[in-house]
Amino acid sequence: REATGKGACGHVALRDSLEATFFPRAHDELCAGAAEGGTNFMLFLQLCCELLSQLPTRRFVRSYLLDKGMLARCEWAASGSGEATTLTRKLAAMVASLLRFEVRDEDGAAVSxxxxxxxxxxxxxxxxxxxxxxxxxxxxxxxxxxxxxxxxxxxxxxxxxxxxxxxxxxxxxxxxxxxxxxxxxxxxxxxxxxxxxxxxxMRVPLARAKMLEGLALYPTERDLAVTSGREASKASGGGAAGSFLCTGLPRMNLQFLTMRDYLVRCLSSSKHL
Known part of the structure; x- marks a missing residue:
């Protein structure tokens, strides 16, 4: 609320309140570096994932992002190269998947x-x-x-x-x-x-059966050959400078980061058999 006098608070319209202007302002400010795939844009994508996965905020956030062309912006952000862009591409894929998720935004009922x-x-x-x-x-x-x-x-x-x-x-x-x-x-x-x-x-929604057919039961050779996940974060020394290179495993769907990680998990599980 804005003060209109000594110790007085004037009325603030709902459309001008902090609750109504926070997300649009964050979108305009943090998406300024989307073409470069900057850290601010990565943080904004993580915020979008959190808001789109919650039914109370999904309805407004999804409509706003689609109206602002978020899918095209994610594609631009993932057009570069480097470790930061790799994570940006993964986050952009998560946001796109949540935007297309078959659920009614009003009541959360699943859509066939x-x-x-x-x-x-x-x-x-x-x-x-x-x-x-x-x-x-x-x-x-x-x-x-x-x-x-x-x-x-x-x-x-x-x-x-x-x-x-x-x-x-x-x-x-x-x-x-x-x-x-x-x-x-x-x-x-x-x-x-x-x-x-x-x-x-105009893209046709992908059926769940087709989506399940594309999931591998075991890590493919391409997944095992990728060594830029955990090792890159270790090489950067961690901390504030390199902490953004690694994210949580469940969120990023990175069950198998490297060949060593896969073998260690297999050997660890075999000890309990």
């Missing part, structure tokens, strides 16, 4: 694969009808008449929608007509951000 696919196809048909009504046939002829499965393919969307529209037309479609992005956000000011946000919005 059929219901999620039906809702997505309804949104796809809404955009197809909008394009059919607003754009001439010679500009966008195939997209409005394609079936939903074809209309959601990234290659088809790039060639039949994104490549056929100018920068202003693409922004008008994504921001104003479809309402996918906030027209005033920095992601919507670039063509790559508009294209990425549009493709992610």
């Amino acid at each position: 694969d059929e219901e999620a696919l039906s809702t997505h196809y309804d949104e796809c048909q809404r955009i197809q009808r909008l394009v059919y009504r607003e754009y001439p046939r010679e500009k966008l002829s195939k997209f409005p008449l394609a079936n939903c499965a074809k209309a959601c393919e990234p290659g088809f969307l790039r060639s039949e929608v994104c490549d056929r529209l100018s920068d202003d037309e693409l922004k008008d479609l994504v921001c104003h007509k479809c309402g996918i992005l906030d027209p005033d956000c920095d992601v919507g000011s670039t063509r790559s951000g508009l294209e990425t946000s549009f493709l992610e919005h």
Whole structure:
């Protein structure tokens, strides 16, 4: 509250209160270094993971992040190289997974694969009808008449929608007509951000069965060959300078960091048999 007199506190509108402005201000300030994948952005991604995993805060945070093009921002942050970028990529994948998690934000009820696919196809048909009504046939002829499965393919969307529209037309479609992005956000000011946000919005949700098929029961050779987890944090000396290079194992899904870690766990478990 702001003081309006000696020892007096004036009324503060709800939209101007600290509770209402904290997360938008944190998003604007901490995402300034997203292109470089800085430490501030990594901390903001961790905050997003915490807020998206809690039902009381998920509804507002998820809507706000999608409106600001968070998926495109995560992709930009993971485009560099280095240890910090590796962790940023993992955190960005966690945020993207939580944003797409099939659950009702109102009551926390699980959404089945059929219901999620039906809702997505309804949104796809809404955009197809909008394009059919607003754009001439010679500009966008195939997209409005394609079936939903074809209309959601990234290659088809790039060639039949994104490549056929100018920068202003693409922004008008994504921001104003479809309402996918906030027209005033920095992601919507670039063509790559508009294209990425549009493709992610049209992306077909992955079924749980397909997701489970992609999980390995044992660590793959690629997982065992990665030695940049715990050893990198030891080499940095730990402390404040290198502590951000390592995160909690359950949060990052890093059960098998190195070949040595895997063998030690196998040998330790065999002693109790």
